[in-house]
Amino acid sequence: MADLPFHDRADFEDADRGFLAKLSPAVIRTVDGRVVWDNDTYDFLQEDCPDTAHPSLWRQSQLCSKQGLYEVTDGVYQVRGLDLSNMSLIEGERGVIVVDPLISTECAAAALKLYRAHRGDRPVTGVIYTHAHADHFGGVRGVTGGGVPILAPAGFMRHAAAENFYAGPAMTRRAVYMYGRALPRSPRGQIGAGLGMTASTGTMSLIPPTDEIARTGQEETVDGVRMVFQLTPGAEALAAMNFLLVDRRALCMAENATHNQHTLLPLRGAAVRDVRAWARYLTEAITLFAGRADVAFASHHWPTWGAERVERFLSQQRDLYSYLHDQTLRLLNKGLTAAEIAETVQLPPELEQAWHTHGYSGSLVHNVKAVYQRYLGWFDGNPAHLWEHPPRESAIRYVECLGGGAAVVAFARRYIDENDLRFAAQLLNHAVFADEGNKEARDLLAEVYTRLGHGAENATWRNCYLMGALELADGIVPAAMDSASPDFFAALTVEQIFDSIAVRVDGPRAWHERLSIDWHLTDLGERYRTTLSNGAFIQQPAPRDGAADLTLRLTKAQLVGLLTGKGVEGVRREGDTTVLQRLVSVLDRPVPDFAIVTA
Numbered sequence: 001m002a003d004l005p006f007h008d009r010a011d012f013e014d015a016d017r018g019f020l021a022k023l024s025p026a027v028i029r030t031v032d033g034r035v036v037w038d039n040d041t042y043d044f045l046q047e048d049c050p051d052t053a054h055p056s057l058w059r060q061s062q063l064c065s066k067q068g069l070y071e072v073t074d075g076v077y078q079v080r081g082l083d084l085s086n087m088s089l090i091e092g093e094r095g096v097i098v099v100d101p102l103i104s105t106e107c108a109a110a111a112l113k114l115y116r117a118h119r120g121d122r123p124v125t126g127v128i129y130t131h132a133h134a135d136h137f138g139g140v141r142g143v144t145g146g147g148v149p150i151l152a153p154a155g156f157m158r159h160a161a162a163e164n165f166y167a168g169p170a171m172t173r174r175a176v177y178m179y180g181r182a183l184p185r186s187p188r189g190q191i192g193a194g195l196g197m198t199a200s201t202g203t204m205s206l207i208p209p210t211d212e213i214a215r216t217g218q219e220e221t222v223d224g225v226r227m228v229f230q231l232t233p234g235a236e237a238l239a240a241m242n243f244l245l246v247d248r249r250a251l252c253m254a255e256n257a258t259h260n261q262h263t264l265l266p267l268r269g270a271a272v273r274d275v276r277a278w279a280r281y282l283t284e285a286i287t288l289f290a291g292r293a294d295v296a297f298a299s300h301h302w303p304t305w306g307a308e309r310v311e312r313f314l315s316q317q318r319d320l321y322s323y324l325h326d327q328t329l330r331l332l333n334k335g336l337t338a339a340e341i342a343e344t345v346q347l348p349p350e351l352e353q354a355w356h357t358h359g360y361s362g363s364l365v366h367n368v369k370a371v372y373q374r375y376l377g378w379f380d381g382n383p384a385h386l387w388e389h390p391p392r393e394s395a396i397r398y399v400e401c402l403g404g405g406a407a408v409v410a411f412a413r414r415y416i417d418e419n420d421l422r423f424a425a426q427l428l429n430h431a432v433f434a435d436e437g438n439k440e441a442r443d444l445l446a447e448v449y450t451r452l453g454h455g456a457e458n459a460t461w462r463n464c465y466l467m468g469a470l471e472l473a474d475g476i477v478p479a480a481m482d483s484a485s486p487d488f489f490a491a492l493t494v495e496q497i498f499d500s501i502a503v504r505v506d507g508p509r510a511w512h513e514r515l516s517i518d519w520h521l522t523d524l525g526e527r528y529r530t531t532l533s534n535g536a537f538i539q540q541p542a543p544r545d546g547a548a549d550l551t552l553r554l555t556k557a558q559l560v561g562l563l564t565g566k567g568v569e570g571v572r573r574e575g576d577t578t579v580l581q582r583l584v585s586v587l588d589r590p591v592p593d594f595a596i597v598t599a
Contacts, residue, residue, distance in 0.1 A: 022068030036202035061192035092223025095125035104202025108139025131240035169590030180463030194361030263362030395433035507535035
C-alpha cells in the first residue's frame with residue numbers, strides 16, 4: 001500500500017473537470033417524502049482517511065462521492081453522484097438524448113432537472129440503454145413517458161427482465177450485504193460501493209426499446225447526433241454495447257471500462273461473466289474507436305481525456321482482464337485449485353500502479369475464483385470435497401474435534417493475536433454455527449469481521465464484513481423484498497412467467513400431484529400447456545391436441561395478474577376449476593430475510 005501512487009492527482013483533476021453545478025442539498029425524495037438518495041451523508045469523506053478504512057478505498061470513495069452536472073465535451077454532459085450510476089446527456093438539434101437514466105425515476109428526474117437548470121428546458125428526444133442492468137434503465141420514466149426513439153442492444157428486453165428474476169429473492173438479500181444498506185454512513189461504516197456510493201431506493205421502471213442495435217458497426221442518427229455502435233454481449237452484461245459520438249469524438253464505454261477492476265461474479269450472485277470475451281471486446285474497441293476519440297466516458301466514474309490517455313486506459317483495462325483469464329487457466333491446468341490460484345496470481349507492476357485496475361468493486365481474489373468456476377465449476381477435484389456436510393453439521397463436528405466452543409474461541413484468540421484474522425474468522429464461524437447461543441464466539445467474530453472490513457480495499461468486501469458484524473450483534477436486519485415494477489412483469493416473456501412458477505413449486509409437496517392446464521393467450525395468438533408431475537412444472541408451447549384438466553383463455557396482462565395475486569376475474573375457464581387451487585397449494589414463498597452469518 002505504501003508503494004501506491006497517492007501523489008498522482010490526475011483522477012481528482014478529471015473528476016472535477018467540467019463541473020458546472022451540484023444539487024444542494026443532494027437529497028432526493030418520493031412524492032410522499034421518503035428519502036431515496038442522500039449524497040450529503042458522505043460529506044465525512046472530505047476528511048483525511050481514518051484507521052477504520054483502507055486508504056485506497058477511501059480515495060476511491062472520495063472520487064465517487066463528487067456529485068453534480070459536468071461537461072464532458074461540447075454538447076455532452078453527465079450528472080454524477082445522484083445514484084450508483086451516471087446519467088449522460090447528449091445535446092441534439094431539437095433537444096437532448098438521455099443515456100442510462102439511473103435506477104430510480106425520482107433520481108433520473110432530479111438529474112434531468114439539474115441539467116435543464118443550466119442548459120435550458122430542452123425536451124428529451126431520445127434514450128439510450130447501454131446495457132441490461134437496472135441501474136442503467138430503471139429511472140427512464142423520470143425523463144420520458146415514451147414516444148421517443150429508445151435504442152438498446154440486441155436481447156435487451158429478455159435480459160433486462162430476467163437478470164434478477166429467477167434468483168431475485170436470494171440476490172436481494174445478499175445485496176443488503178454487498179451494498180451495506182443497513183450500515184451507518186460513517187468512517188466506521190458504509191463508505192461506498194466501488195462503482196458509486198450505493199444504489200438508490202426509489203421507483204423503478206422500464207420502457208421497451210423502439211430500436212435494436214443488432215451488429216457492431218451499426219450507425220444510427222438520433223436528433224441529428226451520429227453514432228456508431230459496438231456490441232459487447234456476455235462481458236459486463238449479457239446485452240450491452242459501447243458507442244462513438246462521431247462528430248463529438250467522444251466514446252461511451254458503458255460499463256466495459258471503468259475506473260476500477262470490475263467484478264466477474266458480483267457478491268450478490270449472478271452468472272459468471274466471460275472475461276475472455278470482455279478483453280477481446282476492449283481490443284476491438286481500441287481498433288474501432290481509439291483513434292477517433294478525444295474523450296472516453298462511462299456509465300460509472302469520471303471521463304478520461306486525451307487520445308493517448310484514452311488508448312492507454314483501454315489498453316490497461318484490456319490487459320487486466322486478459323491477464324486474469326490467462327493466468328487462471330495456466331495455473332488450473334497445473335492442478336491448482338481456485339483458492340490456491342487466488343493466493344498466487346499477482347498483477348504486473350504497471351497494472352498494479354494504475355489506480356483503475358484496483359479491486360474496489362471486483363477484486364483479484366474473487367475474480368480469479370470466478371474464472372475457475374466458469375471453466376471447472378465448484379468442485380476442485382478432491383474427493384473429500386465431493387460430499388461434505390452442510391455448514392451447521394460440519395461446524396458441530398469441527399467444534400467437537402477441537403474440544404468444544406470454549407476451546408475454539410481460545411484458539412481463535414491466539415490467531416487474532418498473530419493477526420491471522422482470516423483463520424480466526426473460519427474458526428469462530430464454526431463456533432457460531434455449532435452453537436448460536438455462544439455469545440463470546442458471536443461477539444469475537446463480529447470484532448474480527450469489523451477489523452477485516454476496515455482493512456478491505458474492496459468496497460463490497462468491506463460492506464459484507466461489516467454487515468456480518470452488525471447482524472451477529474443485533475440479529476437479522478428486517479428488509480422487505482424489493483417490489484418489482486409493473487413494467488418488469490410486463491416485460492417478461494410467457495416462458496419466463498411460467499419459469500417463475502416452476503421455481504416456486506415445493507417438490508416434495510407436489511410429488512403426487514398430476515395436473516395440466518392449457519393457456520390460450522388471446523392477445524398474442526399463442527397457446528401453451530403446463531403440466532405438473534413428479535414435482536416438476538413443465539411448459540410446452542403449441543402443444544399437441546388432447547384435453548387438459550383446465551383451459552384458460554386470457555391476455556398476457558391477465559396472466560401477469562394471476563402471477564401477482566390479482567385473481568381470475570375476466571379469465572374464461574373450461575374444465576376443472578379446482579386445478580388452479582391445487583397448483584397454488586404447492587407453491588412455496590421465498591424467504592426475504594434468511595440467515596447468512598448464523599445457521
